[in-house]
Amino acid sequence: MNVLLAEDERSIAVTLRHALEEAGHKVHSVADGREALRELQARSFDLLITDIRMPGMDGISLLKEARTLDPAPHVIVITGHGTIETAVEAIRHGAYDYVLKPFLNEDLVRKVATLTEFRRLKNKVQALESEVGLDRARARLVGESDAMRRVLAVVRTVAESDEDVLITGETGTGKELLAKMIHELSARRDGPFVVLSCSGFPQTLLEDEIFGHEKGAFTDARALKPGRFERAHGGVLFLDDIDDVPVETQVKLLRVLQERTLERLGGEKTLRVDVRVVAATKVDLQSAVEDGEFREDLFYRLNVVPITLPPLRERRSDIPLLMAHFIAVHGKGRGYRISEETEEKLLRHGWPGNVRELENAVRRAIAMIGGGTELRAEDLLLGGPRPPKEEPQAGEGQVERSLRDVVREAEARHIRRVLKHTGSHRGRAAKILGISRKNLWEKMRELNITGEEA
Numbered sequence: 001m002n003v004l005l006a007e008d009e010r011s012i013a014v015t016l017r018h019a020l021e022e023a024g025h026k027v028h029s030v031a032d033g034r035e036a037l038r039e040l041q042a043r044s045f046d047l048l049i050t051d052i053r054m055p056g057m058d059g060i061s062l063l064k065e066a067r068t069l070d071p072a073p074h075v076i077v078i079t080g081h082g083t084i085e086t087a088v089e090a091i092r093h094g095a096y097d098y099v100l101k102p103f104l105n106e107d108l109v110r111k112v113a114t115l116t117e118f119r120r121l122k123n124k125v126q127a128l129e130s131e132v133g134l135d136r137a138r139a140r141l142v143g144e145s146d147a148m149r150r151v152l153a154v155v156r157t158v159a160e161s162d163e164d165v166l167i168t169g170e171t172g173t174g175k176e177l178l179a180k181m182i183h184e185l186s187a188r189r190d191g192p193f194v195v196l197s198c199s200g201f202p203q204t205l206l207e208d209e210i211f212g213h214e215k216g217a218f219t220d221a222r223a224l225k226p227g228r229f230e231r232a233h234g235g236v237l238f239l240d241d242i243d244d245v246p247v248e249t250q251v252k253l254l255r256v257l258q259e260r261t262l263e264r265l266g267g268e269k270t271l272r273v274d275v276r277v278v279a280a281t282k283v284d285l286q287s288a289v290e291d292g293e294f295r296e297d298l299f300y301r302l303n304v305v306p307i308t309l310p311p312l313r314e315r316r317s318d319i320p321l322l323m324a325h326f327i328a329v330h331g332k333g334r335g336y337r338i339s340e341e342t343e344e345k346l347l348r349h350g351w352p353g354n355v356r357e358l359e360n361a362v363r364r365a366i367a368m369i370g371g372g373t374e375l376r377a378e379d380l381l382l383g384g385p386r387p388p389k390e391e392p393q394a395g396e397g398q399v400e401r402s403l404r405d406v407v408r409e410a411e412a413r414h415i416r417r418v419l420k421h422t423g424s425h426r427g428r429a430a431k432i433l434g435i436s437r438k439n440l441w442e443k444m445r446e447l448n449i450t451g452e453e454a
């Protein structure tokens with residue numbers, strides 16, 4: 001990263017600068033607050049590390065000025081012994097983090113490393129979004145696992161076709177978000193996006209919602225009510241929990257899908273509707289068909305374009321990216337972060353509520369956080385990690401493998417980080433890692449690490 005270091009105590013400035021440069025950062029060092037501001041205005045820095053008490057301008061004023069720049073650098077504040085209040089004030093004004101004097105250079109270097117990782121993920125989120133052409137879209141399905149890549153790859157093509165779509169996935173896997181994405185990427189984007197959840201309605205009420213009714217169709221029908229199909233005219237109708245539609249209603253639904261015409265309840269007039277249906281279900285509709293609970297003809301009609309959203313536990317490599325995404329969405333620009341230990345826990349968690357559970361966890365942890373910027377494991381994981389038996393039975397072996405992959409990934413990331421830190425000096429890297437050179441060499445071969453990390 002490109003770092004501006006504002007520190008008037010020469011001994012601190014020199015050693016810290018050295019430590020940061022060792023870790024691969026570019027450092028420009030100044031000893032005066034006003035000079036720091038001039039530098040910030042002249043060039044762009046990724047990070048400002050600033051002392052609080054300095055000649056020219058104090059660190060908090062500098063921080064406030066820095067935060068108004070575009071792009072604004074992240075700020076880490078160094079504050080004197082026993083002035084935790086200043087640290088809190090700095091955080092309130094948008095500092096990413098703080099250290100209290102006296103501090104160990106390596107602690108600060110570690111904070112900078114975490115920030116670097118956070119920025120990398122954030123950039124990646126943005127890059128992925130523009131890759132799928134979602135710059136203008138509000139709906140954003142984030143993910144870079146193989147599974148999500150496959151989903152995202154078909155979404156474009158699917159969106160451009162005008163076929164109906166069936167989305168299958170557990171709760172919280174992003175079915176509704178995916179439906180919105182299809183709407184926004186399709187030619188119907190300027191038409192309405194109408195949602196109807198088919199669960200929890202008695203049959204007549206559901207049909208009333210779907211088809212609407214004429215005035216006087218039944219006792220309570222005092223006025224004409226257009227149904228959801230009519231309201232979705234020219235756009236997309238998202239039928240959630242389609243498996244909950246009673247079999248008798250399924251027949252009527254099939255007719256609308258085939259002929260694109262309908263009558264309101266109690267009506268004679270046939271209405272033409274131009275609607276694309278995106279249906280969603282949490283269950284395996286194919287087996288519902290086999291069990292006689294869902295009509296085969298409707299299933300095949302909907303299943304022209306099937307998309308399956310895998311549960312989060314089967315794409316754990318998306319977890320860090322989703323964390324970064326939700327921190328960006330809910331963190332009001334603050335660079336909240338998590339420790340490596342917390343990340344390990346998140347990677348091992350079962351996530352029965354999938355992405356929604358992860359999003360809620362991030363929101364809760366941000367709400368619970370006091371002054372600092374480090375999200376706590378206990379706020380993120382209220383229920384604690386799930387026992388492995390809650391993983392899908394069909395894929396027990398698969399889950400074990402994916403857990404092992406997660407550990408391998410974490411290991412590889414750590415080794416890469418250390419190698420980078422030492423400028424790819426294997427002897428020093430091995431020493432820091434606490435293993436022998438030979439051991440390190442074997443690990444690198446096993447994990448496909450080239451050693452050209454610096």
Ligand SMILES: Nc1ncnc2c1ncn2[C@@H]1O[C@H](COP(=O)(O)OP(=O)(O)OP(=O)(O)O)[C@@H](O)[C@H]1O
Pocket residue numbers: 140141142143169170171172173174175176177178282322325355356359
């Ligand atoms: N891949 C993703 N990237 C970003 N946000 C996501 C992703 N998947 C889900 N979300 C977010 O998670 C939350 C739940 O997603 P959504 O409502 O689409 O799930 P769902 O599959 O419809 O769940 P349910 O079956 O319970 O209705 C939403 O806030 C959504 O924006």
Ligand SMILES: [Mg+2]
Pocket residue numbers: 175176240
């Ligand atoms: Mg939903």
